[in-house]
Amino acid sequence: MIDQLTVFLENTKGRLTAMCRALGQADVQMHALALADTTDYGVARIICDDPRGAAQALADAGFAANITKVVAVEVPHVPGGLADVLECLEKANVNVEYCYCFVDAEKGATVAFKVDESAIEYLEQAGFTVLHPKDLYKA
């Protein structure tokens, strides 16, 4: 599974900027950012090239940041591509907590799913490419 960097952010002016700046200063490059927002706060979910280092850097800077395990799957960049992946998960009775997409110049479209680890087996059996940490993290 892939380590997702998760950050709790209060809905106050400049908080998202401060987080991004702190990541930049820690030399962390983001591949994807999805922001779930409520009235009072937001939760940023981030795929990056050094999630552990990023979580530590943010915690040191006073952010509520931790690591969440997600599954990243390459999705054929064609109409219906994501539907195929979701059908596979549905057949296997895997519940999707949330998901978000990102596009990589080399790999094409990728989707990060918050699902049970068992999903990996079903996806690979169905012929999908599940990404591994080495595909996304810097060496």
Add this chain to the structure above:
Amino acid sequence: MAYQDEITHMNRDELEELQLERLKQTAITCYENIPFYKESFDKVAFDPYTVETLEDIRKAPFTTKQDMRDSYPYGLFAVPREDVKEIHMSSGTTGIATVSGYTENDIHAWGDCFARGLGYAGTGKDDVVHVCYGYGLFTGGLGAHYGGLAVGAETIPMSAGNTKRQIKVLQSMGSTVLCCTPSYAMHIADTAIEMGLDPKKAFTLKSGIHGAEAFSDQFRENLEDKLGYKVFDVYGLTEVMGPGVAMECDRQAGLHVAEDHFFIEVLDVETHEPVPDGEWGELVITTLTKEASPVIRYRTRDITRIMPETCACGRTHRRIDRLHGRTDDMMIIRGVNVFPSQIEDVCTAFPEIADWYQIELSREGGLDIATLKIEIKPDFPIDEIRKIEALQKRLQQALKDELAIKIGIKVVEPHTIQRSEGKAVRVVDLRD
């Protein structure tokens, strides 16, 4: 033998006889030496020379904080200025302070009162007392300091602030007793943990004497778990002396009042009539030995009760219960009386949230809005919003069960609620 055991175990009859003798003297001294008391006694035809029993003091009028402010700076001194050796002041939100003077005997008595509490906590000559109450006009620092000296312990006058240095000194000096507000003790513990230390192992603390603000039993337990020591409550106020008026013993079941120095009453908040022992009301204190600033029937605005049973520890001085709060701290939210300590009791039952909280009161369309700000702990699964929302709902329901009013819950980032080095700011009232 603990400090002044002979006094704290005094036979009740002898103690009350001593109280009466001192009460008569105090009432007469106030009448003869302080114009404010002459006037206020005469106004209600209270003759201090007719005091025959302890109950007779009930005929005397109250002294309020406002009376003290009106007498600023030294209108309530009973001795010539040359006999006053120390001054403390209590700040007020209105800006005018109340002043308390101490003669040499007053300072000794103060040290004795605090030292008894250190004795209750097992402190003696071999101990190192680390004082990080603020030193200065606030009575916390010097009160604990005089107590440490009286009991013969090595006393370190740290004062409040610079938490990392506090931690360093706690480690290097082998401090065994920590004196500060409970919220600052928590801040020290949390900071040590953030620095990668286990305070239980890094420090050699045996006990903590924590007062100047109300704290819940759960907060005490959390502190004891984090620091691996035993927490003792202490009560006092500048207007009658400072910390040491009442101190908790190792039974942790109420605070023994230094009854040879203070006469206490607990009165109904509305009617000001005495309530039976065991019932809650406002604590009213008359000093029995204070020379420079004696006070007759001071309305403390603190809510407590006299605990009717004799304490299992064998000491005869009566106990007051741990404070419910101050009448000043009491919030009226949509007509319901709420003490911050009630909210704290609910919060501390939720391990998911940190020990810091703040209540914000505002008004929208004529309606009171109460919002409780909480910090979630670093290991909370923040990525699932429904879990955060579920926590908010459970907390809100628990508060509604306890207080019968709806309180909004706002989850905030760690360290955004202001940490205190003195008294914690638990309530922010933005209502006009």
